[in-house]
Amino acid sequence: MRNFFKKWIVIYWLAVVFVTSVQAATNQPGVVLTFDDTSTGLWHNFFANRTDNVRATFFVTKWHELSRPTQIDQLRDLQNKGYEIGCHSYDHTGVGEFLFNPSRTQEYVNTQVIPAIQNMQADGFDPVSFSYPSGERDENYDAAIRPYLPYLRTTFYDAGKQLAQMDEIYHNSDKTYGVLEGESLDNRYGRTVAEIEQALIRAKNNNEIITLYGHYIFDDTSPDADSQYAIRASKLNQIIDIAKGLGLKFYTFKEAFDLTNGIITPPLAPTSLTATALSNSQVRLNWVDASSDETGFKIERCQGATCTGFAEVGTVSANGITFSDSNLVSNTSYRYRIRAYRGTNHSSYSSTVTTATLAAPSLLAAPTSLTATALSSSQVRLNWVDASSNETGFKIERCLNAACTNFTVIKTTGANIVQFTNTNLQANKNYRYRIRAYRGTVYSDYSNTVDITVSTPSTAIAAPANLTATVLAGNKVRLNWIDASNNETGFEVERCLKAGCTSFEFLGSLAANAVSFTDSDSTLESGESYRYRVRAYQTNGTYSAYSNIIALNM
Template structure:
């Protein structure tokens, strides 16, 4: 009995001695029980979008295994791996990007003697899908534009979120001098020392990392300091049409190399859109969107750098009305002159009429309402020359001025009457009228087609009462008016008379108008998605609208930037910005008289090709009416 008590006492003492158990050590209360300390300090580290590295503390033991458990979202823990107790790291692979995972571990005795409590829990959220770093920028160039400024430019490669610009001097180390967004391909380094050599390199970056550096570019600033020019002033903007804005400014310098035009759309950022030569004081911004707000500023530049900016101006397209055209004046008597014009807008409040006498200054004499196209100026003095101009207006401002016209009061002839027009062949119309005066020098004959504007097509001598108009086209309505004239001026206009030559059933006629998306196929009104324009004196337009009307097909190759037009066995191929084409495989100049004529692309991505070259090669006839800016295509040509 004393021996048993002594043994128990020794066990109690041993228990007291080892009451502060070292984690991972085993204490045997009886031969079938083992107590395991829990793993501690569990951590989780994101390695990739699909991998998490786990790490924990545990005394190595050959008697235990580590059970690793995981759950995601609101799920329950599940065992994902069992590893030896001698290991304290584990890589969890094959995970989903952008997902949160929660982990815990425990130790389990090899012979089912028991298991530890769980470690602490940790969570890790994998990042989104991996993004490849961008490619290196290329073609970096550096150009010294003044003694204090070097301009950089490069070629973008895609996938970049931004650029990092670095610079060094000879013998120095590269330092970051700028960070730019990914849409930029230029950088201005200013405030430099005269006569110094600078080296540059750039690299792009995105969420996947940095690209390699570009090529190295170098430039040396001139040692002679040149002052920047004086800034321009009095910048003004006028909206003469729905797709253009005309700018003018004062040139206050005599040493500029040119001017830089900058524009912003709405509340956007300014972007340089054009560089013009020295002594320039105007610019027309074309191809604009209707009903959009544009702001402009101008600066001068030379070897010393850029001047300050001019004042800013802001205008909105399709707000100010378009300028009226074709203003004409008819002297009706010694005290009266009649004006007429073409209304080219649909948003005017009215028209302002200005007049000057002799070489005097213009004064506004009257206003007339919207859609008016005529005005009679009365109470004039005899034998006096009066000159007129008009402009449309609305709440946004004035249009540009019309053309100027003059008339001199005096003994003008009487107005002819009874004008009539008769079709006498498939290309001829006969006119006849009554001569009501005895002092005319002759008669002026004017004609318009469709809803276009009148233009003078002929004059005949005194006492004439007839005229034959030849070379006309079928299925076109021709409208005529005449007036007598002498040295005192023009009579009033006669009545108008119209005639239409019947169409040849074997022909197709297409009428298009410069700057207007509306066009006609056999007098059926249609609309295209981009208006015809004139470049280098030639008409360019989206050719598919004409091609489809005459049974031709149009194909576009984005890889080659090529337009192919086919009809029957005829094949015409043209390339963007190339002045040569192929017709049935034979290469030729698009316009031998003007080598600058070529297909182009205009905003917002419309392909415009030379009309005459294509349709004439398809056997069409092309007629041009400059007065109404009309192109008429007849197919076939016969």
């Protein structure tokens, strides 16, 4: 009996150890469809109206450049319909650009991971999965990223193997995985439907999950249907139909990683959520804690009686059953929902509740005629009219970017103040301001909201001239140009694929006075058409106009 308990303790300890890394276990054979970059419209067109339980994960990069509200609404609709929205870095910078240097892992996290997560959370998304740009990864970067985004995907490619022979892209319940590897469905790799069918059959026969990825999904009539980083919609539908015919399950990326044979289970969702308006600026939430093993609770809110763009506004520690939300707008409807969490595992959401703050007392008049004036590239002066005679002072609030709503108090002034200068701002950023008067715990309504962009004074930079291109041996291209400026910090080189293309992508940057660049990208292919352009830049964010565009056939 003593030996039995020793063995049981060892088994329990091993189970705990395994939980510290992400274990993937297959309960039902299936397929993980993932798509990278920013093609939200194409993804939405293909997946949003499906009714066949197909699931996919979309790893999005350059979130800050997405069009609003169109692309955000497309992603939110996909998420609401059960698809996963993951992170693909801040601006598609790969680990390779950090030279895989283990001493730069935190730099990568600080510039490519944390800002991307913050941008997504500002729009009501809470990513847990990360796809390495260009598949560039190593274990040092895995360890640095995993505390923020625990579910990691990279790419695998072996030109000498059929998909069904690539053990790396399959996983099952017999192993623990720190990262999942996927193979591409893009045209550039030439995978036929027949080859992909054999790969799906292997997953079925071996009780495995296969991970696949792509980029663009074009209708057959599109002129880009056969471009390198695309798959035809008809071909993708064939693949999906084959998988369904084999009885394979479609997993989101997180779902595939979360299958742990019961070792990891999410906490139970909180119940009986209620919201009570306490004043014109405060709401109290109460709920029943239905779980016994949560780390805490995450509180989410959106503004408006029918809003859907929830964002996290606070957390409560384990066993908490109440939360007070302050600094709200008077006489305004808000919706709330909460969920329990333990580490990176989240419960489902509670019910959603709606309440409205009380009207502001009429005894305290709101300030009027708020204006904002840029004094420099880092300073803005606010002026307003003090319409009340009995305030304690004013609360000045600010948020970043046009149309933002997540205001925070940046300054509390005394009574009778009608001016404030906000310093230490970032050049070329848009700021929004609003103010209100207060007396004790009583607040006036808000003033009007003002927007302003602080700009960096700049000296014009002359554009590079006479750009030429020469094809070199080994599928390389050498660019030459005339440096027409004398005040640049350097040059940026851009390229796009196909004759007449306009979707240029950044290739690299060069120091001041450079007059040539060699494109030795391994993706350059004989028979393809490419277009190049160059521009000068300064460190303050100023750019010249582009050079002439040069086109060539490899």
